[in-house]
Amino acid sequence: MAIQAPKGTKDVIPKESYKWQYLEGLARELCQLYGFREVRTPVIEHTELFLRGVGDTTDIVQKEMYTFDDRGGRSITLKPEGTAGAARMFLENGLFNDAQPTKMYYLNCPVFRYDKPQAGRLREHHQFGVEVYGAPLASADAECIRLAMALLGKVGVRHISVHINSIGCPNCRPAYNDALRSYLRGRYGELCDVCKSRFEKNPLRILDCKEERCRAVCQGAPTILDCLCGECAEHFSQLQGCLAGVGVQFKVDPYIVRGLDYYTKTVFEIIAECQGYTGTVCGGGRYDGLIAELGGPQLPGVGFGMGMERLLLVAELSGAAIPLPPSVDVYIAALGEAARSQGFALVDGLRAQGIRAEFDHVGRSFKAQFKYADKLGARKVAILGDDELSKGCVKLKDMASGEERLLPLEELAGALKN
């Protein structure tokens, strides 16, 4: 075999790319409507950014990052998620000096995680995500969730549900961790090895474990929602009010904790259950400590990431209608040296007027040119042979009706516009 694309990466081939462009178009349109502006940040960042931002105890940082030393001896990492880079960009460019909030989005942002690939999971995938900095109120969280749902709705994804939780803040989480640890301590031996290691550092993640025995142990555990401080409880309740107010159905799921350390208060996941595939299409939450953690001012943040590949996957599983790209308006079928050079100029003139015109670059016979025009979905074919050339005309054929008529060259553009 010749060289293949690296494991866990995927090509988008010409006949598939319109689907991506369609999703991108919808996302852009919505972001504009919701007042978000696009940002683009580097694919590579200093490894340090993710150690501090994402958290050095997370799976992502511990075993999934593409990290290497560059030729100058700097430790560089291919971004494993979008938020840390956006936060860095926000800080580095002093955007906190502008009027807040700062509402941003990124589209088709490549992210890399060294995982074992499977359905809906790649080593390089692309995210659409939004970031809101400087907005402490729960309405900002709700706005993000609403935007994600609006996109999924527009795309036509079915069977999706919103799961929300609050994981508290530095004021209340330590107390909860203590409560959780004291509950778990009695049944410590029943936990899986991974969870035993989580016990001291991050007991919250034990709730997220999918092991049967750990789930059983967690059944009667106190939930974070019982231990939230007044501010967090109030925030969570406001979030629910905002969501209900805009008609977003949700489930409160105290077991959502998420795998990134920067979250505070709100966390959420949008889960799709389409025939044969169940998975998170969108995940996010609030990160009020992130900007400060990276050395900036104490400014809150909230946002989400949505996997484009997963979005497309569930869109197709839902039978969502993705409109085909516009086809060729007219194919100029020219035969013979003189006709070809005239035809090429003709195509150029039509394109200058916004008409999608195509031309033969292969040297095919008329018959083959017609076949090719048909494959391209050309609505009309303009025939330019010796006969037409001598009269200064083209014969314009409607491919659907088969009807043909002879018309002067200069009338072609006009005829095509009708």
Add this chain to the structure above:
RNA sequence: GUGGGUAUAGUUCAGCCUGGUUAGAAUGCCAGAUUGUGGCUCUGGAGGUCGUGGGUUCGAGUCCCACUACCCACCCCA
């Protein structure tokens, strides 16, 4: 990191169990079916070192081993 599956034309696959002449189909691609005309149909053509390496055998796409790649599940996540 753990487990399962697969690897044969551009693509989707058959053939393998029960080794034996020139490895097939469908689809796609190219060409033709009288004079300059697509779709439908018919005919023909091109296209494969059967993932790589080793082994068994008179003989391996087929049996055995190793490697690699891909797919799927777990874990985790988008």
